[in-house]
Amino acid sequence: MAVVLRYPDGSEVEHPDGVTGLEVARSIGPRLAEAAVAVKLNGQLLDLSRPITESGDFQVITLKDPEGLHILRHSSAHVLAQAVLTEFPDATFAIGPPIQDGFYYDFGVSRPFSPEDLERIEARMHRIIAEDQPFERVVLTRDEALEVFADHKYKVEIIESVDPGEAASEVEGGEIVTAYRNLDFIDLCRGPHLPSTGRIPAVKLLRSSGAYWRGDEKRDQLQRIYGTAWPSQKELDEYLHRLEEAEKRDHRRLGPELDLFSFPNAVGSGLAVWHPKGGMLRKLVEDRSRALHEKYGFEFVFTPHLMKADLWRTSGHLDYYAENMYPRMVMDNDVEYQVKPMNCPGHILIYQSRTRSYRDLPLRLSELGTVYRYEKSGVVHGLLRARGFTQDDSHTFCTEEQLGDELRHQLRFVLEWQRTFGFQAADIRAELSTRPEKSVGETHQWEIAERLLAEALDAEGIEYTVAPGEGAFYGPKIDIHVKDAIGRSWQMGTVQLDFNNPQRFGLEYVSPGNVPMRPYMIHCAKAGSIERFIGILTEHYAGAFPAWLAPVQVTVVPVADRHLEYADEVAAAFAAEGLRVEVDRSSETVGDKIRRAITQKHPFVVVVGDRDVEDRTVGLRRYGEDRDTRGVPLADAVAQAAGPSREPA
RNA sequence: GCCGGAGUAGCUCAGGGGUAGAGCAAUUCACUCGUAAUGAAUAGGUCAGGGGUUCGAAUCCCCUCUCCGGCUCCA
Structure with missing residues (x-):
């Protein structure tokens, strides 16, 4: 018996029945086999070690594929759970899926995790990764699974909630559930996983927080740990850098900085x-x-x-929206009003x-x-x-x-x-x-x-x-x-x-x-x-609004105080075209005044000095451009700034 | 609302039972400078607020407020 696998390039190759994904990858190339984390057969992801018993579309999944990243993060979540259960023997674990850019895992613990706990857990994770423990797929009957996870009430609830005959998210459906074991740690999971923990190149825990079991605020509050995992340390660093960059454009930071x-x-x-x-x-x-x-x-x-409460009664807001409304106030002859x-x-x-x-x-x-x-x-x-x-x-x-x-x-x-x-x-x-x-x-x-x-x-x-x-x-x-x-x-x-x-x-x-x-x-x-x-x-816009929205569109910077008069004249020329313009009258150096205008993300900086006064020109610098143009005739400069400063049609 | 973290000068932060600190910003003075930080001096604080422990609290404890990260919510 043989299976025929169609590769992504369209070629069809025959393999013996029961060949593993890893063996197929090896037959394609040693480097691919090394990079492989799973395979996809007819749209279904399988562990590298799973025997392949049917023909069809076949693809080797590496960490470059979205599915590969998913698997990496899912396996990282397992290692996180393993680390927590090792470090906190009284902890129990709930669910731990991969998410955008990372993963999390929810735990029931006697006290919330502290930042120091996270360091300890992360250290343990790195040890587990260094030990390169193989992930082993285990097939259990429902009853076996209930026994294995008897001490973990959330796992029991998951197993019991699996509708026989239908696939649930955590496990394969039916009377059989799958789990993955590495060393003495076992977790309910439909997989697939990386071949071993050592295949996690870069992982970092980010934060912990409370989270409700099944997302229901009436149920237990669990402790969630968030982490992120990447195919390389470089990509992890880049991700952390992206987070920092996103922080820099946080409006709660830019609002006060730009005096908005x-x-x-x-x-x-x-x-x-x-x-x-x-x-x-x-x-x-x-x-x-x-x-x-x-x-x-x-x-x-x-x-x-402010309107009478009766109106909100008529509209139904008091039936459906009352908890979002500010409380009523009573005025005049006991008439109720609400905001x-x-x-x-x-x-x-x-x-x-x-x-x-x-x-x-x-x-x-x-x-x-x-x-x-x-x-x-x-x-x-x-x-x-x-x-x-x-x-x-x-x-x-x-x-x-x-x-x-x-x-x-x-x-x-x-x-x-x-x-x-x-x-x-x-x-x-x-x-x-x-x-x-x-x-x-x-x-x-x-x-x-x-x-x-x-x-x-x-x-x-x-x-x-x-x-x-x-x-x-x-x-x-x-x-x-x-x-x-x-x-x-x-x-x-x-x-x-x-x-x-x-x-x-x-x-x-x-x-x-x-x-x-x-x-x-x-x-x-x-x-x-x-x-x-x-x-x-x-x-x-990271605070650098398009010119038509910028609160200040033009900053005029006089080189020295003797240029102030001309600076005012220049400012007036811009203002006459409807531009919002400020003159920097401080006694700072030119460099400093320019720096301030740029820091405040003003779209145009106009510098005027001796030559400009004489030639009726300006030096023009646009936000985001690391250069400037000297000797621009005033009228040209106004026109250049006025264009992008006009409201869009 | 729930779980955790945090709140010290306008901003970013150090200090952790014994007289409140730095850098930047501000103010003043000097400098008048050609494209991302000139120098010096000065001023600036109920250490979020309230209560407690202590001879003494920014520091330890309790309560409240606010912010941050999540959860939940966003008919």
């Missing part, structure tokens, strides 16, 4: 104050928001921060302010509405998760006939918004969330809405995935996710249908046939929250 905003303790958690430069940035973003809303046919409305966490009810009241006809629709109401939400203390995160923030919110009311066109209209708006701020189409993807289990509205409405949302995405050529059951209880939605400069994905815009509010408030319009009809309601945010959006922008 801060979070004074005296104000309260999750509440920002905006400094003049951040205020300018914010004004520019908000101006852009208003201009685009106007372009897309929205009308501006304003609603108060708004959303803008919708206010906009609905405006809709209701008079009888609406089909001729009024679509009615598009927008507001830069500041809302306050009580976020749990542990989740506040700079501008990205604040307790007070301003939504670029809008609510559109339309007829069923208009719904398709209107959704597409709104989607187009969201996309233009992202493009305006420098996010490329290729970095935008969408998610269509459909009806969840608990929902309001009629099936007919959901079906229409979900279909029209999908059609709008198709019409705009947006790549999207469907998230079944992930919609809000009140309607399906599209979320727009955007990738930033270092590849992180952020949810920004959203287009959501709402079947709930029109019903709760009894919204109507008069149809052409003179009968009352219920309008459809669309929530749409482009940035989401202005604060969060600026936080993301700050990280995306």
